[in-house]
Amino acid sequence: MQADRLVIFDCDGTLVDSQHHIVSVMVDTFTQEGLTPPSAAEVRSIIGLSLVDAMAALMPDGDGRQHVHLAERYKSQFRAMTVSDDHTVEPLFPGTLEALAALDDAGYQLAIATGKSMRGLVRVLHSHGIHHYFISLQTADAHPSKPHPSMVQQALMDAGTDAGKAVVVGDTSYDMAMAQAAGSKALGVSWGYHPAGDLVAAGASHVADSYDIVPDLVAEILRG
Template identity: 55%
Template sequence: MKLAVFDCDGTLIDSQVNIIRAMESSFQRHRLPAPDSHATRRIVGLSLVEAMQALLPEADHDLHLSLAEDYKTAFQRLRADKALDAEPLYPGIRSLLDTLDGQGWLLAVATGKSDRGLKLALEHHGIHHLFVSLQTADRHPSKPHPSMLHMALAEAGAKAEQAVMIGDTIFDIAMGEAAGVKSIGVDWGYHDAHELIDAGAAHVADDADHLLALLNG
């Protein structure tokens, strides 16, 4: 048995356009200067309240909560405007998932997205059915807490040594480390390859074909 647990934003799906738009809307609603796009990309993967805390460490908790709620509202509005078309799969990802499924891998997702947001994104790309476990921020502490990985392992009936965590941020790699699961980084997302290695990634994939080779190596 082999279990591949994928992060979503920055690993499977390039959703940065909508993430940046929603973040700008949230901050503008509070008459605050929006973080620049680089700062926003750096916090992708964290749960929303933790992301707001990272962006505004001096603000109080009530503001973090309010910003997170306004972000969700803005993101849902973008989705209603068919902005999912601005969230493509990264090159080669669909073929990679189909190949792994055909090889007998079990597939899962561990993401800072909500249940609703993840379902919409996966269904939009026609890949929802490929995953045996979907873990989100709605039911778990933020990454890098290992709770999402622990539940994915339990639902798949896999042991930590039979699994691999795949992600584009240091939060994904640290979550794998905390759960005792091998981690592989991808360099097409929001954190740099050297950061992923420093965080504990066993390897960093250059593209989907390289990732497939690493998984089957």
């Protein structure tokens, strides 16, 4: 049993493929404010950050008030999209369900650390029927943006374990740097928004190319 071992997942780009929704709403937000919208590549580069930090990265010449305003507009736009009649829930990446079930069956505790809001995260988890797998949900509502270690630290407290017995699984360099800052292990995944080389440079010991190998990599990393 692995009851003292904790696996902390990112959400967007790791569990669910939210790229289309995020890019579309971000472009609409900037356009409606009369601003030049960011490119899809620019939006992908900030996925994983908290919204205010993301807006600061996309609009470096703006001030703090503008960044907060844009973040609020984005949240409003995103909520409106999720309740529209033609909205489709962000799909899980292939193999996600099987990997979560395998880790759960092996006795690992599972958690999430995400730049999403709690409301948005819970909606996604319940939509896919996977909420029950996670003992701790950490979101941007209550924590500084990644790569600050606050979300990992709270998940560790919830799980009753320490940093050396935890691994962060994520698709961005922010996830890997957050794990490093917390003193935890880091496992990158290649199907998200940052290149594998960036994940390794930020601290990933391994980069998975599919969910099929994630349970075995988690076991290997946490044995080390």
